[in-house]
Amino acid sequence: MELAGIVGKANVGKSTLFTALTMIEVPAANFPFTTTKPNRGVTYLRVTCVCRELGVKDSPGNSLCVDGMRFVPISIIDCPGIVRGAHAGRGMGLQFLDEIRQADALIVVVDASGGTDDDGNPVQPGSHDPVEDVRMVEDEMDLWMADLLQKDWNRLVRLVETKQSTFQAEVARKMSGLRINEQSAEAALESAELDGSTPSKWTQQDVLLYVRTLRRSTKPMIIAANKADVPTSREGIRGLVDAGYDVVPCSAEAEKLLRLASKKGVLKYSPGDESFEVLETAKLTTDQRRALERVADFMARNGGTGVQRLIDKVYLEVLKYVPVFPVEDPNTLTDSKGRVLPDVYLVKEGSTPRDLAYKIHSDLGESFLYAVDARTKMRLSSDYRLKSGDVVSIVSAARR
Ligand SMILES: Nc1nc2c(ncn2[C@@H]2O[C@H](COP(=O)(O)OP(=O)(O)O)[C@@H](O)[C@H]2O)c(=O)[nH]1
Ligand SMILES: [Mg+2]
Numbered sequence: 028m029e030l031a032g033i034v035g036k037a038n039v040g041k042s043t044l045f046t047a048l049t050m051i052e053v054p055a056a057n058f059p060f061t062t063t064k065p066n067r068g069v070t071y072l073r074v075t076c077v078c079r080e081l082g083v084k085d086s087p088g089n090s091l092c093v094d095g096m097r098f099v100p101i102s103i104i105d106c107p108g109i110v111r112g113a114h115a116g117r118g119m120g121l122q123f124l125d126e127i128r129q130a131d132a133l134i135v136v137v138d139a140s141g142g143t144d145d146d147g148n149p150v151q152p153g154s155h156d157p158v159e160d161v162r163m164v165e166d167e168m169d170l171w172m173a174d175l176l177q178k179d180w181n182r183l184v185r186l187v188e189t190k191q192s193t194f195q196a197e198v199a200r201k202m203s204g205l206r207i208n209e210q211s212a213e214a215a216l217e218s219a220e221l222d223g224s225t226p227s228k229w230t231q232q233d234v235l236l237y238v239r240t241l242r243r244s245t246k247p248m249i250i251a252a253n254k255a256d257v258p259t260s261r262e263g264i265r266g267l268v269d270a271g272y273d274v275v276p277c278s279a280e281a282e283k284l285l286r287l288a289s290k291k292g293v294l295k296y297s298p299g300d301e302s303f304e305v306l307e308t309a310k311l312t313t314d315q316r317r318a319l320e321r322v323a324d325f326m327a328r329n330g331g332t333g334v335q336r337l338i339d340k341v342y343l344e345v346l347k348y349v350p351v352f353p354v355e356d357p358n359t360l361t362d363s364k365g366r367v368l369p370d371v372y373l374v375k376e377g378s379t380p381r382d383l384a385y386k387i388h389s390d391l392g393e394s395f396l397y398a399v400d401a402r403t404k405m406r407l408s409s410d411y412r413l414k415s416g417d418v419v420s421i422v423s424a425a426r427r
Contacts, residue, residue, distance in 0.1 A: 029072075029348075029373060030102040031341055032127035033251075035136035036160055037108035037147025040253040044136055044279035045105035047334055050286040051298075066105040066126075071098035072342050073299045073335055074350045077416050078368055081402075083360060088369030093297055099350065099371045101338060104130070108147060111163050114171040124171050128205050132341045133248045135164050139264050139276065140257035153259035158270045161250055165239075168246070172238035175201055184227045194223030198241075207245050215241040247345045251337050252276045256325045275340055277333025281322045285332065288319070299335030302326055347376035349415050353387060357401035357420040368418070378413050384421045394423040 033041050049068030071090075076097035078085040085092050090099045106126045110118035127133060137160045142152035145163070176198065183201075186192040198212035216223045219240040221233055229237075252264045255276035267274045285303055289296045293310060296303035303326075305311070305319065326332060342348045350371050354360045362369045374383050385392030398407045401418035413419070 028069075028100060028102050029342065030104070030130050031070075031132050031134055031338070032104045032106055032130035033134045033136060034106045034109060034123060034127065034164055035251075036110060036143070036145065036163065038143050038149070039136045039138040039147075039160070040251075040279045041105055041108070041136045043283055044134075044251060044253065044277075044334065045103065047279050047283040047286055048103060048338070050283070050290070068103055068105075069100050070103050070338055071298065072101050072338050072350075072373070073098055074339075074343075074371065075416065076368070077352055077418055080416075081360065081368075081418070083367050085368040086366040088362070088366055090371045096297065096299070097350070097371055098298075099373065101342065103134075109164060109167060110146060111167065113167045114174065121171065124168065127246070130246065132346055133164075133246055134251050134337055134341065135161055135248050136251045136253050136279075137161060137263075137267070138254050139252035139260040139267070140254040141259055141263050142254070142257065152257055153262065156266060157252065157263045158266050161248075161267070161270070161272060165242075165248075168242055169235055169239050172202070172205075172242055173234050176234060176238060180226075187224065187226055194226060202241075205245065207241065211245050212241065215244060218244075247341075248273070249337060249341050249345055250274045251279075251333075253279050255329060255333065256281060256321070273340065273345060275333050275337045276329055277337060278322075278325055278329075279332075279334060281325055282332040282334035284318065284322060294319075299331065299339070301331045342373065343415075348373040349376055349378065349413055349417075351383060351413050352416070352418045353383060354401055354418060354420050357399045357404055357418075360401055360418065374413055376412075379409065380407050380411060380413065380419060380421065381409065383413060383419065384423065387421070390425065391421060391423055394425040396422045396424055398422065 033045055035041050048070040074097050076092045076095050078092060079095045090097050104126050106123040107119040109123045113120055137157040139157050140152045141155040141157060142149055144150045144155055183197045187194050195209045195212035199207060199209040215237060219236050221237055250267055250272045252267055252274050254260055256278040264276050285296045288294045293307050294303045294305045350373055352368050352371055355362045360367050372383060372386055374386055380398030381395045384395040399420045400407055401420055
């Protein structure tokens with residue numbers, strides 16, 4: 028399953044965001060995974076389901092359909108708070124970095140209202156620049172990756188310069204735990220315009236430029252501009268956008284409140300909705316009613332709480348994943364158990380039907396013959412690039 032890491036300094040709302048994202052009314056037993064650690068959970072990417080367009084009632088398997096929206100599970104981790112100097116062991120040190128090795132992307136949470144200092148202490152709202160918090164996370168990661176790369180540097184130099192190995196092969200070996208492969212290691216050399224054949228000539232600046240380039244392509248970040256419900260967040264959000272980051276203004280606290288209330292049946296709200304509907308006004312205390320009014324005001328200004336948008340933006344816009352619906356029978360749109368439109372798979376932009384087959388199962392990839400578009404019943408060419416919402420049936424040698 029895809030995995031996103033929640034990172035940032037102390038007291039910005041990481042745990043509130045994690046709780047909100049993972050509070051879901053789904054019988055977890057329906058899904059073939061369980062939470063093994065307290066800071067690991069499952070959240071959902073929200074995409075439009077094809078059931079309405081195709082006029083069928085679906086029976087989802089690996090994902091859920093609620094009112095025509097499909098929710099696709101994504102693992103998330105709430106990481107320990109990070110401080111400057113973490114790469115050298117300060118605070119919780121490298122623990123946060125260890126947690127995110129396997130992540131596809133990072134959600135960097137900041138207090139956009141500027142009410143939290145470097146060490147997580149509350150300060151006058153508007154007095155701290157949230158851009159500094161993002162820079163801190165970036166710098167700590169870069170220094171950590173530079174240390175990793177430079178461990179046994181002399182050996183790397185010797186192997187590469189005597190042509191017993193290549194720079195990208197050595198990087199991939201050192202950083203395979205971070206899911207960095209030769210291809211991304213080589214691409215980073217190119218975009219940083221560095222010569223991988225003579226690492227002995229690299230300066231410390233070159234090393235930092237290289238790891239920064241590599242980090243940006245392999246661990247992309249989105250900024251959760253949290254506490255956007257606080258008025259001073261406006262300026263903070265503008266600063267983050269001007270600095271060129273991918274920013275989603277949000278309120279983790281508002282989302283948490285809505286999910287709790289919806290769980291209790293007090294209101295109707297699905298993650299990602301732009302508003303909510305109160306079902307049982309009589310049950311609310313005056314304080315609760317006021318709290319919900321404030322949330323409603325914020326949502327009207329922000330187009331929702333922003334929390335679901337974080338996940339959707341990470342996977343659909345930053346990582347450019349494409350949701351597709353594989354089925355076994357293109358006529359009935361079912362799998363072998365007769366379930367209609369059971370699954371959604373997330374494939375990388377540019378993936379072919381064969382890539383999808385491999386993603387489903389390596390055996391299916393190996394025995395892949397061709398795929399059929401369930402809408403048109405036409406065979407897809409082998410270089411066809413899958414599109415969002417494609418419904419495809421894979422024909423394999425094994426299944427014939
Ligand atoms: N105003 C506001 N406060 C929030 C929001 N999210 C979290 N907080 C508050 O920020 C403080 C720190 O939250 P927490 O989740 O423990 O932060 P963490 O240390 O980053 O995990 C708590 O007092 C939260 O109630 C939000 O969206 N708006
Ligand atoms: Mg926390």
